[in-house]
Amino acid sequence: MRNGLLAAAIALLQCAAAYAGEQPVSLKHAPGHDVVENNCASCHSLDYPRTNAPFMDRKTWQAEVDKMINVFGAPIAPDEAKAIVDYLTKNYGTGS
Amino acid sequence: MKDHFAVYSEACKKVIMGLHRQIRPALTGDLHRAPMTGLSRRRLLQRAGTGVLALAWPGLDRRPAWSQERPALVPGLPAGVYDTAILDALPGKQPLIKLSYRPPNYETPVPYFKTAITPNDAFFVRYHLADIPDQIDPNSWRLRVAGEAAATPLQLTLDELQTGFEQVEIVAVCQCSGNRRGWSQPHVPGVQWGPGAMGNAVWRGVRLKDVLVKAGLRKEAIEIVVNGADGPVLDRTPDFVKSIPVWKALDENTIIAHRMNGQPLPHFNGFPARLILPGWTATYWMKHLITIEAVTKPFGGFWMKNAYRIPTRKFPIVEHFLSQMTDANEPITEMVVNSLIASPADGEQVRVGQPVEIAGIAWDAGYGIRRVEVSVDGGKIWQAVEPGPDLGRFAFRSWTYQFTPQTPGKHTISARASNAIGQTQAESLIFNPAGYHNNVVRPLTITAA
Numbered sequence: 001m002r003n004g005l006l007a008a009a010i011a012l013l014q015c016a017a018a019y020a021g022e023q024p025v026s027l028k029h030a031p032g033h034d035v036v037e038n039n040c041a042s043c044h045s046l047d048y049p050r051t052n053a054p055f056m057d058r059k060t061w062q063a064e065v066d067k068m069i070n071v072f073g074a075p076i077a078p079d080e081a082k083a084i085v086d087y088l089t090k091n092y093g094t095g096s
Numbered sequence: 097m098k099d100h101f102a103v104y105s106e107a108c109k110k111v112i113m114g115l116h117r118q119i120r121p122a123l124t125g126d127l128h129r130a131p132m133t134g135l136s137r138r139r140l141l142q143r144a145g146t147g148v149l150a151l152a153w154p155g156l157d158r159r160p161a162w163s164q165e166r167p168a169l170v171p172g173l174p175a176g177v178y179d180t181a182i183l184d185a186l187p188g189k190q191p192l193i194k195l196s197y198r199p200p201n202y203e204t205p206v207p208y209f210k211t212a213i214t215p216n217d218a219f220f221v222r223y224h225l226a227d228i229p230d231q232i233d234p235n236s237w238r239l240r241v242a243g244e245a246a247a248t249p250l251q252l253t254l255d256e257l258q259t260g261f262e263q264v265e266i267v268a269v270c271q272c273s274g275n276r277r278g279w280s281q282p283h284v285p286g287v288q289w290g291p292g293a294m295g296n297a298v299w300r301g302v303r304l305k306d307v308l309v310k311a312g313l314r315k316e317a318i319e320i321v322v323n324g325a326d327g328p329v330l331d332r333t334p335d336f337v338k339s340i341p342v343w344k345a346l347d348e349n350t351i352i353a354h355r356m357n358g359q360p361l362p363h364f365n366g367f368p369a370r371l372i373l374p375g376w377t378a379t380y381w382m383k384h385l386i387t388i389e390a391v392t393k394p395f396g397g398f399w400m401k402n403a404y405r406i407p408t409r410k411f412p413i414v415e416h417f418l419s420q421m422t423d424a425n426e427p428i429t430e431m432v433v434n435s436l437i438a439s440p441a442d443g444e445q446v447r448v449g450q451p452v453e454i455a456g457i458a459w460d461a462g463y464g465i466r467r468v469e470v471s472v473d474g475g476k477i478w479q480a481v482e483p484g485p486d487l488g489r490f491a492f493r494s495w496t497y498q499f500t501p502q503t504p505g506k507h508t509i510s511a512r513a514s515n516a517i518g519q520t521q522a523e524s525l526i527f528n529p530a531g532y533h534n535n536v537v538r539p540l541t542i543t544a545a
Contacts, residue, residue: 021186022197023164043329044226045197053176055283064285071398073332092176 025050032087039076039084040068053092061088167193167205170290171442173278177288188362190217195287199223200364204292209438210455212487212494213267214295216357221364222272222293222378224336224399225328232325232384234360234368239307239352243321243389247312254368258354261302261310266349267491268374269296269459270381273404273428277531279538284531291436296459296492299372301353305346308390313342317390318419320345321397322371325384338380339395340373341417349374349462349490352385374490375415375462377428377532379404394419404428410526411533412519415461430461433521434535435468435513442540451500452542454481457492458513464489467514470497474508474539481511501544510539 025046027033040046056064062085068074069081076084089095165183177195184194184202192202202221208214234254242249252260272293277286287293308320319339327335344350354361354369361367366383373380379399394400405425417427435458446452454472458465469478484494501507514520521535 021184025180025197043333044199047180047194047196049176050180051174051176051195051288052285053174055174056285060285071334071402072328073330075330 028091030087030091032083032090035080035083036087039074039080043068043072043074049088049092054094056088056092057094058085058089058096061085061093064088165191168441169193170206170279173290174283174288177278177290186221186364188217189221189364190215192218192220193290193292195289199226199228201287201289202364203289204295206290206292206436206438206441209292209436209457209492210494212296212457212484212492213357214297214492216297216359216362216365219270219295219297219356219362219365220272220293222287223326223383225326225333227329228326229384231363232367237368237386239369239385239388241307241311241388241390243317243391245314245317245390245392246308247314248310250311252307254354257302257307257352257369261306263300264303264351265298265300266351266372266374267296267298267487268349268372269294269431269490269492270372270378271295271431271459273377273379273532274530276534279534279536280527280531281525282527284529286531294378296457296487297356298358299351299353300355300358301351301369301372303348304350304352304371304388305348307352307388308345311388311390313390316392317342318393319391319395321387321389321391321395322380322382322385323387324366324370324382325386334398336399337395337397338382339391339397339400339420340376340380341419342390344373344376344415344417375430377404377431379428400427404530406528406530406532410528414463414517428532431459432533432535433460433463433465433513433515433519434458435511435521437509437511437540440509440540440542442542444542446501446542446544448501448504448544451498454497454499454509454511455494456496456511457494458511459490459492460513460515460519462490463519464516465493465513466516468493468495469512470499471510471512471539472499472501472507475510475537478512501542504544506541506543508539508541510537512537 022045027036027046065081065085069076167181167183169178182194183191185191186200193205195201195203200221200223204218204220208218237254239252274286275289275293276291278288278290320342321339323337351372352369353372361370369385371382371385400420404427406428408424408426413430415429417429420427435456437454437456439455440452454470458468468481470481471478481495481497512521521537525536
């Protein structure tokens with residue numbers, strides 16, 4: 001059993017190496033940071049908000065988040081959606 | 097090598113599936129309770145891979161964070177691009193400008209456009225959705241050709257595709273609709289491409305027309321719907337599916353390519369087969385092609401009805417996609433006439449009295465480049481360039497211009513292309529919300545000393 005698990009773990013690491021390449025993309029540590037990571041990173045890496053900055057205002061960020069929920073089906077609760085828009089507008093947008 | 101990878105990957109999947117339950121808690125922690133419901137299986141595997149790796153053995157990472165190299169980027173992009181873009185090599189690729197890891201969006205650096213043919217390993221990579229097969233087994237790959245307007249549906253193996261039809265070749269530019277989006281003023285949301293979301297290659301394959309005829313295409317067909325093996329992370333996300341008008345599908349230049357510059361397609365450029373629509377933007381050039389459907393009604397998917405659209409009749413476009421057009425907007429179709437200076441780079445230092453070769457490319461939707469001019473005085477005087485070899489009307493046309501700066505200081509260099517139907521690059525941006533069709537003449541500056 002132990003050998004099996006070890007073999008599996010090694011195989012897993014090898015598989016992971018085959019997939020490797022994506023480095024963690026850090027976002028600014030500010031209120032709402034965790035909500036953004038929790039909700040956004042499962043479908044796309046976080047270089048999207050970083051490169052789409054800082055030209056987007058609240059309305060534009062709101063439209064992006066709405067698109068993720070309504071078109072792409074992201075399961076984001078309304079209070080979390082608001083926190084995400086607040087965070088992105090403040091940290092990766094025009095601020096208002 | 098390929099077989100080895102196929103076996104290897106299958107073994108990996110079995111192992112991961114076996115460990116599925118054990119992995120999941122660690123995975124959830126690492127992902128900050130990412131929503132697992134609806135997460136597709138392949139995505140889960142990928143997540144398991146990267147997540148566990150990051151926790152267990154950071155030294156295995158291919159490119160350590162501290163060695164991340166900043167690419168030389170063109171000026172004028174959103175500030176965030178300069179903070180974020182790095183040079184990064186996907187498997188089988190040279191280091192390209194990484195704009196996003198997942199889905200992978202990688203731009204070809206400008207110096208590669210000094211030649212008219214773009215190397216496979218430097219060809220740009222663009223995906224919309226992140227559930228991309230880690231590899232596709234060419235032996236089990238099938239292309240299904242069906243739909244209500246196909247009387248004799250069929251399924252093709254790669255071998256049948258390569259031997260059962262006449263093999264044809266065409267040199268054609270594959271350019272992302274959003275190429276140069278990063279230069280939009282004002283900036284618009286999306287992947288913030290500079291000028292390198294494009295490439296030109298020799299594509300070899302079979303005419304889509306021949307495949308459709310074999311599938312018994314009926315005259316009621318109005319559009320051909322195409323899908324690839326890649327898909328969304330969440331089941332609820334609309335899969336990237338596109339349609340093309342039947343007349344374009346039957347064009348003799350529209351092919352299903354299985355070779356690119358004499359080699360199999362790179363995985364990230366659509367292995368084992370992709371659609372080639374010379375003259376039209378790359379949104380229709382479906383990668384990892386697995387289904388072709390002939391339909392009798394306009395296809396209503398998100399990626400046709402809502403995405404990749406331009407304001408109706410705002411651009412000088414000849415070929416329209418009439419069955420998808422509304423009064424307000426229409427699908428993007430043809431590329432607009434354009435050019436790029438590949439050398440020297442913006443900001444380069446040169447010497448007074450020493451010749452500088454200005455080299456670049458020009459292209460359009462296939463009407464043919466008629467004239468390329470260069471100005472070295474900020475657009476006052478324009479001179480004809482020396483054209484390179486003609487690789488066909490859908491290809492990049494390379495060109496050069498010899499310039500010897502006689503005075504010290506800044507010299508502003510521009511290029512401008514015109515085509516055989518009298519179209520010329522725009523003097524000012526035709527703004528549209530998605531940042532498409534940016535063919536504004538774009539000066540760069542070099543300094544002579």
